[in-house]
Every structure is written in structure tokens, then in C-alpha cells.
Amino acid sequence: MGARHGPPGGLMHRLQVGELAPTMRLGPQETRHLHVLRLRPGERVQVFDGRGGEAVAVLSELDAGHALLHLDPAAAAHSRGAEYPQPVTLAIALLKGDKLADVVRAATELGAARIQLLITAHAEARDIGAQKLVRLRRIAGEAARQSERRIVPDVLEPVPLTKLTWEGQLLTAHPGSQERLTDLLTWDAPLTVLSGPEGGLSTAEVEHLTRQGARLITLGPRILRAETAPLALLGAMAATGV
Amino acid sequence: MGARHGPPGGLMHRLQVGELAPTMRLGPQETRHLHVLRLRPGERVQVFDGRGGEAVAVLSELDAGHALLHLDPAAAAHSRGAEYPQPVTLAIALLKGDKLADVVRAATELGAARIQLLITAHAEARDIGAQKLVRLRRIAGEAARQSERRIVPDVLEPVPLTKLTWEGQLLTAHPGSQERLTDLLTWDAPLTVLSGPEGGLSTAEVEHLTRQGARLITLGPRILRAETAPLALLGAMAATGV
Incomplete structure (x- = not known):
């Protein structure tokens, strides 16, 4: 590329x-x-x-x-038009080790406007240190610069998934779902895509989300690692060309 | 997940x-x-x-x-149906350092049946050692096991892009293209998706591919790293649910 x-x-x-x-x-x-x-x-x-x-x-x-x-007053404000029609939030379960750094870097390239960290029932990690959060924000800044984004995605402190609120659409990758991201994208409101931890979301978590209007979408019948699923979600969005 | x-x-x-x-x-x-x-x-x-x-x-x-x-004669051959309707080859330019390992791992999860390494004009790396190829094959095997694939993707020795031949469709991610992967997927023949090096494909390479029938597709207006683009391509395919 x-x-x-x-x-x-x-x-x-x-x-x-x-x-x-x-x-x-x-x-x-x-x-x-x-x-x-x-x-x-x-x-x-x-x-x-x-x-x-x-x-x-x-x-x-x-x-x-x-x-x-x-x-330079002669140069009109430059717009690459590289942002999605609506702000896209990636809500991502805490992951161990350096996996979150890789996700934040790629999610920034793939156009996320915000990255909301989540504490989930089956998460590998229960919390994130202040220093690590600073590092994730620095990575988002570097990735934004390298990919010529005009927006540096906010990396937001973790909240329990059951406390998550959102505006507009929420689409959650969930094994066994039939609905497809490309069929649900309307771009008439902000969008949140949610990706769970290695152990998957709990039944209670999935119920909580769907009760509040979240849609469950497919990433195919294969088993994806928790750090691959968010990139597949955002990649599918990027491949629509918007 | x-x-x-x-x-x-x-x-x-x-x-x-x-x-x-x-x-x-x-x-x-x-x-x-x-x-x-x-x-x-x-x-x-x-x-x-x-x-x-x-x-x-x-x-x-x-x-x-x-x-x-x-x-166990009582157990019928088990099929998860986790393979794509047609074999999918990822053709990927050689990348430096450990980036290829990450791509091979995620591409295996995302259902690639073959990974064809490519020598390209603007590649970061000109060749790959025998030991590294063995390691990539081992990574494909591990990832296939973890994601419960029935097929371990072949990782094929690099060929110059201008020598690449393929059966069926070839879709190449290329900045500025308008066509969308999801509009072109027909699954009536094997499929190759091609992703270039950090410096992009040369004009001659793009011409070579399109002369032979390749279609150029969009991954959106953002600039992606060479290791992110193939995952966006395969992620978009996975998100169609096949």
C-alpha cells in the first residue's frame, strides 16, 4: 500500500x-x-x-x-477526506501483553475515531496501568501521523462492558451470527464496533448488548484470535471504500 | 471471539x-x-x-x-465447514523483520488456503532465507491448529510478481481504486488476493497484473501499512460470512 x-x-x-x-x-x-x-x-x-x-x-x-x-494563508485548509462519514468507535476487550498496542496501531490506520477499552467477564486482563494507557495513546498518535489521519483516536480508559453506552449503531462480532456488517452499515449515525476477549463474551454480556439494540454480526465460521477480530471488522469497513 | x-x-x-x-x-x-x-x-x-x-x-x-x-468408525468425518467455497490464495510482497510471521498467522485464521510470497520492485526485502520459510510454515501450522482449520496453508517460496500466474480471479488492493471486494466476489473459481510492499506496487507491476485480468480494489482512502492491508482484504472476505 x-x-x-x-x-x-x-x-x-x-x-x-x-x-x-x-x-x-x-x-x-x-x-x-x-x-x-x-x-x-x-x-x-x-x-x-x-x-x-x-x-x-x-x-x-x-x-x-x-x-x-x-x-500559510494562501494554502486552503487541506482535507484528504480520509475519515469515515460518521465517527467509528472500536470497543475492545482488554488483552494481555502487547496485543492491545498492535490493535490500536492497526485500528488507527483503519480509521477508528475512538478506541474504548472494555472490562469483560472472560477477559485475559482485568485492568490496565496508567503507563500502558499513555503508551497506547502515544501509539495512536504515531499511527495517525504515519497514515495521514487528521484525527488522533482517543484511547479511553476501560469501562465494564455492562456500563458501556453508545450513540447510534453498535455492531458486535459474535460467533454463529448470520448478519453481515456490510448489510447493516448505514452511516446515518455514529458507529461502534465491538470485539470481545479471547474467551468470548459471556451470555449475560451478549444479552445486555442486544437488549440495548446492538446487532450481532458474523466474521465467518473460523475461530479468530481476539487481536485479529477487530482488524477484520475494521478491514471489512475499510474495504467498502468509504 | x-x-x-x-x-x-x-x-x-x-x-x-x-x-x-x-x-x-x-x-x-x-x-x-x-x-x-x-x-x-x-x-x-x-x-x-x-x-x-x-x-x-x-x-x-x-x-x-x-x-x-x-x-473411530462410529464417528462420521467431521466437517466444520470453515473453508471458503473456493481456495483463497494470499499473494503478499516480502516484508522486513517479523511482519510476515504476523501476516501468515492472521491470514491462516482468516481462511487463506495458500500464501504466495512475492518479490516486488519496491519491496523492503529482496529474498527470504530457507530457515525463515520453514518458520513461516510452522507458524501456519500452529495457527491452523488453533483456529481449527482443516487445511494448513502452504507458504510458497517467493516468485517475482511479474512471474506470478493464477487460476480464477485476482484482486489487488491498490490506492485510488473504486471497485469493492464484496462486489467482485463470485466464488465460482479460485481466488487470489494480492497485497503489495510498503512502497506500493510499481506502475509496471500494476499494468502487468491488469493486462492479465487482475482487478484493482479499494481499501478506503487511508494509508495502510503493508502488514495491515492483507488483513483488511481477508477480513473483508471473512465478514461476508462465507
Whole structure:
């Protein structure tokens, strides 16, 4: 596919900033990033705020510890149209080890706008440390930058599945279901796709979800690992081309 | 989803054998596996040959270094119907590091019958060592067992993309394409889905494929890593429920 190791001719480097403003002063960390990219004063970069705002800026000053950027008024706000028609939340059961990091990275590439961690009855992990949550958020930020997303997905602290609330549609992958994701996608409201833990959702959890209007969908008759199922869900959505 | 750490009540352990036969004698390695599973003589196991054959057998002898199994004539050949209507080949460009292992593992779960490695113009890796190929095949075997596939996908030595031949349909993920996988799936012939390297396919490669009848399909407007795109392709197929 089209990931790049550095912008080829004509494409701009991308830089996350705290806030889009006519003049943006960067701290030592972001400045170091500019040095790594070998940018020089006068060059243009694409700046984004991680909340959907995006613009083009000119690097006007750059030294060892700070940099100054000016928004380019001539460049219209750039939109890649890479976001889904409605925000998509991935609700994912806590998984052991580094599996969540892989899921967060791929889910960001595949267009998730939010990642809601879930505590479930059969989960491998019962909780997540503060440090690990910070790491997952950093991974979402890196993946958003690499895949040129305008939005950095929020990674939300775990809630018990039975406390989960959602707006719009909720589709849950569940073995034995017949309904298909592509038949249910309407894009007339926000969407949450939910993927359970290695041990599956409990009967009570499935009942809780369906009572609140969730639909159970198929990922085929094969047994998928808990870290593969969410990517299949989001992959199926991406393959619809939206 | 439904992966399990050990068969709960009513489900049998699964064991790969060289060949399905009325009497099957296991060597030290498979026997060790039976000890790990804590199986006892008299217990039944599901046996499969990795080529689609599957049956139920009774463990009749078990000691430190060997075991004897007898096919259970009362148990009809068991079919989970977990295979696609036609064999699906994943053709995937060589990737660096451990990325291919992750792709092979997930592609096996997601139902690929064959994995054809490709040498491409913009590939990160130009070749694969014999040892690495052996490892990928072992990973395919493990993943097939865990996901209860009846077929262990072949992992085939890399060929240059321009030498790739295929039977039936070939669908290639390609940025900017409009056609959708779900609209093109007919299941009236074998299917190959192709996913390129991090740097994308070259123009010559895309032309070569389309000249031979390949269709270019979308995975949406986002930029996917080379290890995520094949899972999105196969995930989209799995989510059709076949």
C-alpha cells in the first residue's frame, strides 16, 4: 500500500501542533523532530491539531531548541477526506501483553475515531496501568501521523462492558451470527464496533448488548484470535471504500 | 471471539497426523504433545492431515515415547465447514523483520488456503532465507491448529510478481481504486488476493497484473501499512460470512 518513509517530491512533512494559530512556537521536542526531518527555514509543512484541524504552515525560524511556524494563508485548509462519514468507535476487550498496542496501531490506520477499552467477564486482563494507557495513546498518535489521519483516536480508559453506552449503531462480532456488517452499515449515525476477549463474551454480556439494540454480526465460521477480530471488522469497513 | 485455551466440555483436542489411517502410530514429538494435553488412553481426539482430511480417533496406547491411535468408525468425518467455497490464495510482497510471521498467522485464521510470497520492485526485502520459510510454515501450522482449520496453508517460496500466474480471479488492493471486494466476489473459481510492499506496487507491476485480468480494489482512502492491508482484504472476505 502507500505508506512512505519520507515525503517524495511534492508532498509535505506532517507535524502535530497543540493548536492551529497564525503563529505557532514549538518546544524542544517538536523542534527536535523538525531537525530529524532535516527541514530548513522557508520550507512548508502540513500541521494538524489531532482534533480534525489541518493547515499548511511555513517554517520561519529554526534553531537547536525552538522553532517558529506561520500559517500559510494562501494554502486552503487541506482535507484528504480520509475519515469515515460518521465517527467509528472500536470497543475492545482488554488483552494481555502487547496485543492491545498492535490493535490500536492497526485500528488507527483503519480509521477508528475512538478506541474504548472494555472490562469483560472472560477477559485475559482485568485492568490496565496508567503507563500502558499513555503508551497506547502515544501509539495512536504515531499511527495517525504515519497514515495521514487528521484525527488522533482517543484511547479511553476501560469501562465494564455492562456500563458501556453508545450513540447510534453498535455492531458486535459474535460467533454463529448470520448478519453481515456490510448489510447493516448505514452511516446515518455514529458507529461502534465491538470485539470481545479471547474467551468470548459471556451470555449475560451478549444479552445486555442486544437488549440495548446492538446487532450481532458474523466474521465467518473460523475461530479468530481476539487481536485479529477487530482488524477484520475494521478491514471489512475499510474495504467498502468509504 | 471464540479461541479457547483448552477444549471445554464436549469438545475434543485436535492433533495433526501425517496421514489418516485406521491405525496411526505417533512419534516422540506428537506423543509429547499428547502428554502436554494430559490425554489418557481411551480418550477421543480429532485428527486432521492438514490437507482437508479430518476424523475422530481413540487414543489406545500412550507411553513416554510413542502413542497409538485408532480411527473411530462410529464417528462420521467431521466437517466444520470453515473453508471458503473456493481456495483463497494470499499473494503478499516480502516484508522486513517479523511482519510476515504476523501476516501468515492472521491470514491462516482468516481462511487463506495458500500464501504466495512475492518479490516486488519496491519491496523492503529482496529474498527470504530457507530457515525463515520453514518458520513461516510452522507458524501456519500452529495457527491452523488453533483456529481449527482443516487445511494448513502452504507458504510458497517467493516468485517475482511479474512471474506470478493464477487460476480464477485476482484482486489487488491498490490506492485510488473504486471497485469493492464484496462486489467482485463470485466464488465460482479460485481466488487470489494480492497485497503489495510498503512502497506500493510499481506502475509496471500494476499494468502487468491488469493486462492479465487482475482487478484493482479499494481499501478506503487511508494509508495502510503493508502488514495491515492483507488483513483488511481477508477480513473483508471473512465478514461476508462465507
